[in-house]
Amino acid sequence: MSALVRRISTFLRSPRGQQLVERGRREMAKPENQARLRQLATRLSSRRR
Known part of the structure; x- marks a missing residue:
């Protein structure tokens, strides 16, 4: 499992990973996406009960 986490963290530090993180932040700043x-x-949460 730690190998997978390491690969993900390496990707997130890469230029492409940084682009995806920034795109996600921009999308989540939109009110309609926050509502979704x-x-x-x-x-x-209602399924868990």
């Missing part, structure tokens, strides 16, 4: 994420979290 809240709805998904609500659905997932």
Whole structure:
């Protein structure tokens, strides 16, 4: 498992990984995407009960 985590962290430090992280931050700054994420979290939490 640690090999997988190491590969992911290496990727996130790479230029392409940094681009994806920045794109994710820009997308999550949009209110409509925040609402979608809240709805998904609500659905997932209600399934656990």
